[in-house]
Amino acid sequence: MQRYQWDWGVLFREPYFGWLLSGLGWTLFIAMLAWAIAFSVGSTIGICRTLPNRWLRAIGTAYVEIFRNVPLLLQMFLWFFVLPELLPREAGRWMKRDMPNPELTSAVLCLGFYHASRVAEQVRSGIDSVAQGLSRAGLATGLTLGQTYRHILMPIAYRLIVPTLTSEFLGIIKNSSIALTIGVLELTNQSRQIESFTFRGFEAFTAATVIYIAVSMVALGLARMFERRSPIKGMMTREANS
Amino acid sequence: MIAVQQVSKWYGDTRVLNGCSTTIAKGEVVVVCGPSGSGKSTLIKCINGLEPFQQGRILVDNISVGDRATNLPKLRARVGMVFQDFQLYPHKTVLDNITLAPIQVAKRDKTEAEVAAMKLLTRVDLEEHARKYPAQLSGGQQQRVAIARALAMNPIAMLFDEPTSALDPEMITEVLDVMIKLAEDGMTMIVVTHEMGFARRVAHRVVFMDMGEIVEDRPTTDFFEGAVSERATRFLSKILQH
Numbered sequence: 001m002q003r004y005q006w007d008w009g010v011l012f013r014e015p016y017f018g019w020l021l022s023g024l025g026w027t028l029f030i031a032m033l034a035w036a037i038a039f040s041v042g043s044t045i046g047i048c049r050t051l052p053n054r055w056l057r058a059i060g061t062a063y064v065e066i067f068r069n070v071p072l073l074l075q076m077f078l079w080f081f082v083l084p085e086l087l088p089r090e091a092g093r094w095m096k097r098d099m100p101n102p103e104l105t106s107a108v109l110c111l112g113f114y115h116a117s118r119v120a121e122q123v124r125s126g127i128d129s130v131a132q133g134l135s136r137a138g139l140a141t142g143l144t145l146g147q148t149y150r151h152i153l154m155p156i157a158y159r160l161i162v163p164t165l166t167s168e169f170l171g172i173i174k175n176s177s178i179a180l181t182i183g184v185l186e187l188t189n190q191s192r193q194i195e196s197f198t199f200r201g202f203e204a205f206t207a208a209t210v211i212y213i214a215v216s217m218v219a220l221g222l223a224r225m226f227e228r229r230s231p232i233k234g235m236m237t238r239e240a241n242s
Numbered sequence: 243m244i245a246v247q248q249v250s251k252w253y254g255d256t257r258v259l260n261g262c263s264t265t266i267a268k269g270e271v272v273v274v275c276g277p278s279g280s281g282k283s284t285l286i287k288c289i290n291g292l293e294p295f296q297q298g299r300i301l302v303d304n305i306s307v308g309d310r311a312t313n314l315p316k317l318r319a320r321v322g323m324v325f326q327d328f329q330l331y332p333h334k335t336v337l338d339n340i341t342l343a344p345i346q347v348a349k350r351d352k353t354e355a356e357v358a359a360m361k362l363l364t365r366v367d368l369e370e371h372a373r374k375y376p377a378q379l380s381g382g383q384q385q386r387v388a389i390a391r392a393l394a395m396n397p398i399a400m401l402f403d404e405p406t407s408a409l410d411p412e413m414i415t416e417v418l419d420v421m422i423k424l425a426e427d428g429m430t431m432i433v434v435t436h437e438m439g440f441a442r443r444v445a446h447r448v449v450f451m452d453m454g455e456i457v458e459d460r461p462t463t464d465f466f467e468g469a470v471s472e473r474a475t476r477f478l479s480k481i482l483q484h
C-alpha cells in the first residue's frame with residue numbers, strides 16, 4: 001500500500017484557501033443569527049414556562065417538546081422543503097422564488113428555533129433556581145410581575161446560566177454543519193468541496209476540524225471574560241464571609 | 243385600617259384558613275402566634291395579596307384585596323413586608339435593594355431615593371454598609387436592611403413573618419430593637435413571632451392561631467394574665483419554657 005503523501009499546501013492555494021475562509025464566514029454568520037433567534041425566542045419561551053398563567057405555560061411546554069424532540073436534520077428538511085408547500089400559496093411562492101438566499105434563511109431559522117427550545121429549558125431552570133422567595137419579596141414592595149422578572153429574576157438567572165448558554169452557542173456552531181444538507185456552503189461543506197476537487201480529504205477535513213476547535217476556544221474565552229467581569233458579587237463572596 | 247372578615251383558604255383539599263376575622267386599627271401593633279402549620283404566614287400573605295383566598299374579605303385601607311379589580315402592585319406598595327429569611331436581592335447592593343421599588347414603582351428620582359435610603363439606613367444603624375452586598379452582612383444586619391427596604395415605600399402598615407427566627411440568638415435583639423422603635427413611632431404592625439418578650443412590650447393585642455383558626459384575639463395583658471383557652475395555654479407553656 002502506498003503511503004499517503006500529505007500536502008498541507010493545498011489548503012493555502014487559491015481558490016481552496018478562499019473556500020475555507022468563506023465557509024468559516026458563513027458558519028459564523030449562520031451561528032450568530034441563529035443565536036440571536038435562539039436567545040430571544042428561548043428566553044421568551046423559558047419565561048412563559050415559569051409564569052402563573054396556565055395558557056402561556058402550556059404554550060411554552062408545547063414549544064419545547066416539539067422542537068426538542070424532532071431530529072434536527074429532519075427539522076432542516078421541514079423548513080426548507082416542506083414549509084413552503086404548507087404555507088398559503090402566495091407566501092409559499094415567495095419563499096421559493098423571491099426570498100433572498102432561501103437555503104441560508106432556512107438554515108438560520110431552523111437552527112434558531114431548534115436551539116431556542118434548549119435555551120428555554122436553561123432559562124427556565126435558571127429562573128426556578130432563583131428562590132421563589134425573591135420574587136415574593138419583589139412583589140411585596142409593589143413591583144409588578146414584569147418588573148420583578150426584569151430587575152430581580154432575570155439578571156440573577158442569566159448570570160447563573162452563562163456556562164450552559166456558552167455551550168449552547170458552541171452547539172449552534174457545530175450544528176450549523178447540518179446546513180450542508182440543504183446546500184449551504186458553510187465550513188464543512190466547503191471542506192467537502194475541496195476534497196472532491198483535490199482528493200485531499202485528510203487535509204481538508206483536518207483544516208475544518210482545527211477551525212471549529214479554534215472558534216470554540218475563542219468563544220469560550222470570551223464567555224469566561226464576561227463571567228469574570230460580571231459576577232453576582234453577593235453570591236461570590238458568601239463563602240469568603242461566613 | 244386592616245379588616246379580615248371571615249377569611250377561608252384552601253390549598254387543594256386542605257383548608258389552611260378557617261373563617262378568620264380580626265381588625266387592626268391605625269397605629270396598632272398585633273402579634274400573631276401559634277403552632278407551626280397553623281396558618282400564620284398564610285394569613286399575612288393573604289393580607290397583601292401574595293396568596294389568593296377563596297372565602298371572605300380583606301380590606302386594607304378600605305380597599306378589598308381579593309377583588310379582581312384591585313391593583314395589587316399598588317396596594318402592596320403601601321404595605322411593607324419582612325420575611326423570615328430576609329430575601330434581599332443578592333445581585334444588588336444594600337442601597338440598590340432599598341431604592342429599587344422607590345425608583346421603579348414610585349418613580350422617584352434616583353438621587354432623591356438614595357438620600358431617603360441613607361436616612362433609613364441610619365435609622366437601622368447600617369449607614370456605613372450601604373455599598374456592600376447582602377452576602378457580606380450578618381443575618382441581623384440583613385434583616386435590618388430588609389426592614390429598611392420595606393419602609394422605603396412609606397408604607398401605611400408593616401407585616402413581619404417571623405423576622406427573628408432565622409437569626410442567631412445574639413442578633414435577635416438588634417432586629418427587635420428596630421421593630422420596637424418602629425412600634426413606638428406609631429407604625430401599624432402585624433408581627434408573626436414567638437418572641438413573647440417583644441409581644442408583652444409593644445403589642446396592643448395578641449392573636450393566637452391553631453389549625454387555621456383564630457382561637458384568641460385579646461389585648462396583650464389579657465392574653466398573658468387572663469384565662470385563655472386550653473389550646474393557647476398549652477402553646478404558651480411550651481414556648482415559654484425555652
Ligand SMILES: Nc1ncnc2c1ncn2[C@@H]1O[C@H](COP(=O)(O)OP(=O)(O)OP(=O)(O)O)[C@@H](O)[C@H]1O
Nearest residue numbers: 253254258276277278279280281282283284285404
Ligand atoms: N404552597 C402550599 N401548598 C400546600 N400547602 C401549603 C402551602 N403553603 C403552606 N401550606 C400548608 O398550609 C398550612 C399553613 O401554613 P403556614 O405556612 O401558613 O403555617 P405557619 O403558621 O406560618 O407555620 P410556621 O410556624 O411553620 O411558619 C400548613 O399546613 C402548610 O403545610
Ligand SMILES: [Mg+2]
Nearest residue numbers: 282283284403
Ligand atoms: Mg410561617
